[in-house]
Amino acid sequence: MAVQQPDPVSPDALVDVAAQLLQRLRTRAPKVHCITNTVAQPITANVMLAAGAIPSLTTSEAEIGAFVRSADAVLVNLGTLDPERHKAIEIAVRHAAKTKVPWLLDPVFVDRSELRLDYARELLARKPAAVRLNGAEFRALSGGPPSPQAVKLFAGTCGTIVALTGQVDVVSDGERVATIRNGDPLMGKVTAMGCAGSALATAALVVGDDPFTAVVAALVVFGVAGERAASVSNGPGTFAFSIIDAIYAMTADDIAARARVADG
Amino acid sequence: MAVQQPDPVSPDALVDVAAQLLQRLRTRAPKVHCITNTVAQPITANVMLAAGAIPSLTTSEAEIGAFVRSADAVLVNLGTLDPERHKAIEIAVRHAAKTKVPWLLDPVFVDRSELRLDYARELLARKPAAVRLNGAEFRALSGGPPSPQAVKLFAGTCGTIVALTGQVDVVSDGERVATIRNGDPLMGKVTAMGCAGSALATAALVVGDDPFTAVVAALVVFGVAGERAASVSNGPGTFAFSIIDAIYAMTADDIAARARVADG
Amino acid sequence: MAVQQPDPVSPDALVDVAAQLLQRLRTRAPKVHCITNTVAQPITANVMLAAGAIPSLTTSEAEIGAFVRSADAVLVNLGTLDPERHKAIEIAVRHAAKTKVPWLLDPVFVDRSELRLDYARELLARKPAAVRLNGAEFRALSGGPPSPQAVKLFAGTCGTIVALTGQVDVVSDGERVATIRNGDPLMGKVTAMGCAGSALATAALVVGDDPFTAVVAALVVFGVAGERAASVSNGPGTFAFSIIDAIYAMTADDIAARARVADG
Numbered sequence: 001m002a003v004q005q006p007d008p009v010s011p012d013a014l015v016d017v018a019a020q021l022l023q024r025l026r027t028r029a030p031k032v033h034c035i036t037n038t039v040a041q042p043i044t045a046n047v048m049l050a051a052g053a054i055p056s057l058t059t060s061e062a063e064i065g066a067f068v069r070s071a072d073a074v075l076v077n078l079g080t081l082d083p084e085r086h087k088a089i090e091i092a093v094r095h096a097a098k099t100k101v102p103w104l105l106d107p108v109f110v111d112r113s114e115l116r117l118d119y120a121r122e123l124l125a126r127k128p129a130a131v132r133l134n135g136a137e138f139r140a141l142s143g144g145p146p147s148p149q150a151v152k153l154f155a156g157t158c159g160t161i162v163a164l165t166g167q168v169d170v171v172s173d174g175e176r177v178a179t180i181r182n183g184d185p186l187m188g189k190v191t192a193m194g195c196a197g198s199a200l201a202t203a204a205l206v207v208g209d210d211p212f213t214a215v216v217a218a219l220v221v222f223g224v225a226g227e228r229a230a231s232v233s234n235g236p237g238t239f240a241f242s243i244i245d246a247i248y249a250m251t252a253d254d255i256a257a258r259a260r261v262a263d264g
Numbered sequence: 265m266a267v268q269q270p271d272p273v274s275p276d277a278l279v280d281v282a283a284q285l286l287q288r289l290r291t292r293a294p295k296v297h298c299i300t301n302t303v304a305q306p307i308t309a310n311v312m313l314a315a316g317a318i319p320s321l322t323t324s325e326a327e328i329g330a331f332v333r334s335a336d337a338v339l340v341n342l343g344t345l346d347p348e349r350h351k352a353i354e355i356a357v358r359h360a361a362k363t364k365v366p367w368l369l370d371p372v373f374v375d376r377s378e379l380r381l382d383y384a385r386e387l388l389a390r391k392p393a394a395v396r397l398n399g400a401e402f403r404a405l406s407g408g409p410p411s412p413q414a415v416k417l418f419a420g421t422c423g424t425i426v427a428l429t430g431q432v433d434v435v436s437d438g439e440r441v442a443t444i445r446n447g448d449p450l451m452g453k454v455t456a457m458g459c460a461g462s463a464l465a466t467a468a469l470v471v472g473d474d475p476f477t478a479v480v481a482a483l484v485v486f487g488v489a490g491e492r493a494a495s496v497s498n499g500p501g502t503f504a505f506s507i508i509d510a511i512y513a514m515t516a517d518d519i520a521a522r523a524r525v526a527d528g
Numbered sequence: 529m530a531v532q533q534p535d536p537v538s539p540d541a542l543v544d545v546a547a548q549l550l551q552r553l554r555t556r557a558p559k560v561h562c563i564t565n566t567v568a569q570p571i572t573a574n575v576m577l578a579a580g581a582i583p584s585l586t587t588s589e590a591e592i593g594a595f596v597r598s599a600d601a602v603l604v605n606l607g608t609l610d611p612e613r614h615k616a617i618e619i620a621v622r623h624a625a626k627t628k629v630p631w632l633l634d635p636v637f638v639d640r641s642e643l644r645l646d647y648a649r650e651l652l653a654r655k656p657a658a659v660r661l662n663g664a665e666f667r668a669l670s671g672g673p674p675s676p677q678a679v680k681l682f683a684g685t686c687g688t689i690v691a692l693t694g695q696v697d698v699v700s701d702g703e704r705v706a707t708i709r710n711g712d713p714l715m716g717k718v719t720a721m722g723c724a725g726s727a728l729a730t731a732a733l734v735v736g737d738d739p740f741t742a743v744v745a746a747l748v749v750f751g752v753a754g755e756r757a758a759s760v761s762n763g764p765g766t767f768a769f770s771i772i773d774a775i776y777a778m779t780a781d782d783i784a785a786r787a788r789v790a791d792g
Binding site: 302306345349380452454501 | 566573574577578584585586588589590591594595598612768769770772773774776777
């Protein structure tokens with residue numbers, strides 16, 4: 001939730017938060033329940049484990065309540081939105097609201113299906129702590145082209161953190177705007193990279209001081225990991241596992257040295 | 265669909281088509297909706313992205329229509345044939361027929377389940393652009409042992425392209441027959457390699473001049489990628505991602521130099 | 529099933545059985561039907577193929593009977609326990625009992641969901657050949673902390689082989705107890721490693737002389753493969769595929785040289 005009158009956060013301060021993120025995750029080992037599409041499940045779980053979080057992934061209607069009750073945060077990814085997953089999301093969001101567990105919405109492919117678009121709008125109205133999406137999804141949901149200003153406006157309208165990822169990532173809480181210039185084009189050539197980044201941002205919500213800096217930190221870490229992975233990869237195949245190694249091995253100094261965060 | 269009186273296509277001409285396939289995919293970036301089993305989803309999506317196609321994978325009854333309507337081709341893989349997937353296939357095939365979007369059938373494991381066999385027969389009668397299967401599946405569907413002559417006969421009977429993969433791949437449209445001697449035994453030690461090859465052949469249908477040469481081209485590219493991957497792998501683990509790197513990096517010259525295609 | 533009066537098996541004899549396991553699997557190529565969660569499906573299938581087994585993974589109610597009838601062993605993993613999977617397990621266990629096909633229970637996350645815990649108890653009463661679980665799951669099912677003595681008692685009560693995995697693995701049939709000190713901490717940083725180990729133990733039931741030594745052998749092989757993979761990995765990303773290479777390449781001498789098995 002956006003704080004009413006947020007303190008301005010300098011790019012340097014954001015880099016500091018990013019540098020501390022993995023250490024905090026490794027210490028706290030938050031339980032994150034990830035409702036995500038079947039394509040994304042293996043890489044999502046492996047990114048979470050490499051970062052120090054404990055993922056669970058069931059979408060069974062009968063047991064999702066028990067998993068969410070013992071979770072520290074919930075990821076709601078709309079990929080493969082079958083009826084079972086739909087019901088699972090309803091139960092999860094209700095539980096999360098009741099127990100004040102933060103949840104993040106990843107409105108995968110809302111640009112390809114009216115049904116998902118309508119449902120994503122419904123979910124947005126139920127106050128996720130954050131939304132992570134790409135340019136086409138942003139356009140479908142907000143009705144206009146992506147830009148830092150548009151992200152800020154949309155975040156203000158929705159009353160949540162909006163994180164647009166692409167060549168440049170933009171994060172806003174409706175007041176503050178940060179842009180992140182980390183990452184590598186290979187991230188777009190591996191399936192479910194965006195989904196895995198959303199999962200990392202969800203885990204960050206648990207250990208962060210506020211959701212805005214937490215989401216920025218997660219995207220910085222993910223982008224820096226992508227750069228390191230690209231530097232040792234021969235293509236998207238090697239990249240897909242190298243980014244997991246990179247997250248696992250990454251130190252606060254690595255992050256501080258490579259983070260490229262700017263205001264607005 | 266087999267052309268009534270196809271021009272004979274020389275092995276050299278087929279190699280040329282294969283050499284151009286990846287360039288065409290990278291330029292066109294076709295959207296391919298892949299209804300495939302959950303085991304195969306990650307590697308299928310990654311092979312598609314590496315080749316330049318844009319995969320989508322939902323099997324939700326409620327939204328598959330929307331995805332197929334905006335797709336350029338559809339893969340119908342019978343693995344994990346649960347009731348939801350069954351309904352998804354029905355909707356997808358109906359939409360594909362109406363909008364003339366080509367679809368490819370991969371009748372996974374029809375040799376292990378009567379139910380799948382019956383359904384595969386039903387689907388064959390509804391004129392997929394092509395079928396890709398292995399020896400055991402061919403035997404179950406056609407009723408006899410695999411051979412170039414048997415593939416040709418079966419393709420003629422079904423009125424579709426039949427692509428039998430194995431140590432040697434055989435493709436026929438009922439008139440022409442091509443055999444492909446690319447690939448590596450490690451391809452049989454990684455799960456869902458056949459499924460991923462079917463997905464590549466589905467994407468090829470979009471950019472090819474005709475389905476016969478398109479399917480041959482896809483199997484040549486996949487086999488050459490398998491050979492390159494094997495040359496840098498320590499086993500099936502490294503192979504599984506190296507083939508994705510190989511597809512991503514492959515040039516027309518690489519393909520032309522290594523393709524082993526023959527008549528009949 | 530625990531033999532009434534089992535011969536004592538020396539650690540050296542257990543190492544011999546472990547050393548022979550992969551050769552036996554490669555020769556026999558058992559068909560193993562794996563009902564497992566969607567996260568675990570790709571790595572489970574790839575571990576099975578690398579070891580020489582033939583995995584199938586459908587959970588469709590309509591066709592699971594056909595798959596189990598032609599399988600040599602069945603894995604029942606409770607991850608993602610949705611209604612369809614629940615029905616699939618019922619059919620599979622009934623078929624397995626009727627045809628005397630051995631099945632192994634992996635009660636994933638029973639510590640997180642009462643529903644799974646109750647169902648795991650029901651399944652245990654239906655005499656799986658073996659159960660493979662971690663410390664938290666053991667505590668939930670047995671009601672007490674894990675220890676070699678507790679595993680032995682629990683195995684005796686359940687009348688089945690119990691295999692507890694962790695830093696040290698403990699296997700018992702209620703009479704004999706073996707401890708295995710192979711493996712690497714990276715195995716805990718990759719999703720579904722326990723599930724894949726359960727699958728290997730399920731395949732071992734087919735080619736082993738008795739279920740106790742078969743399960744011990746599988747855990748030794750898996751642990752030694754984990755050590756070899758760790759020695760060539762930069763983190764959990766590279767580890768996830770290196771363990772598959774290691775299983776594929778492993779010889780009887782490798783296993784004999786590195787196995788660390790003890791009595792009780």
